[in-house]
Amino acid sequence: MKRIDINATALGVSVLQLMEGAGHALAGVIRRYNPARILFLCGSGNNGGDGMVTARLLAHEADVTLLYYEGRRMSHACRLQREALLHCAV
Template sequence: MTSRTPLTREQSRAVDVLAAEKYHIPGVILMENAGRGCAELLRSKSPGNVLICCGPGNNGGDGYVIARQLDLHQVPVKVALFCSRERVQGDAAINFKILTASDIEILDVSDEPLCESFRAALAEADWVVDAMLGTGVTSPPREPIASAIRAINASPAKVLAIDIPSGLDCDTGEPHDPTIEADLTATFVTPKIGYETAAAQKCLGELHVIDIGTPQKMLREVLG
């Protein structure tokens, strides 16, 4: 078994739990490593203007780190927040506080329908980072994220999905309606088991595995 053996949804959750409880790795460190790795991948593509779309969970937290890392390297970046600021919790909240202190433009776009500021930012974007929904998704995306996914798919911008394209089921590999159609997917630790299906591969685009500092011993434990 290696770190490239695919994980299920439950095994991915086990990685997070074991990292914190048994291996003493704070989640905010793993999030920083994940975001930095994704930013480095995107910078290798000479991205131009970047719009980072963030949901309420840790996937959004990865997006905040990516925004800060891109800004550090003078890449023009905006963040679209698809939840109220009060819903950002835990490790994601730590990185959101850093983001708000960094003078990076944040668009509050949690209302329905999609606001004009989001549509304008999307029209200017060369790349969109999908950090809206993570591997926990088992049902179709709700509004306003559903409308955002459709707008992103219809736009000429290229898309980098963080860990998983929003709307894709990581276990079955089946895309819900709607699901992001990514040009690149940067997944963490290992691919997910559903990525092997033909339906998933149409949404994933080019798949990259980002190492975030999880010990091999822990991965062997998760994989049994």
């Protein structure tokens, strides 16, 4: 996956755009199950950022709980996604 990310960014797709795409894709899969409650466990890297995007997208459709590990090395993109979550009811 790292090689795909590198190639995508070389073609002008930003890390944030990749995260949004991953979050939308995962949210679509989760919506098929129509859950009432969802728990997200996210790390501090870009995969954690993907989870945070998904949590944000589903925040108004289900009871969403998000636990994340901030750590010392939270990626910049993950940090931006966390900031976006501050404006949601997660």
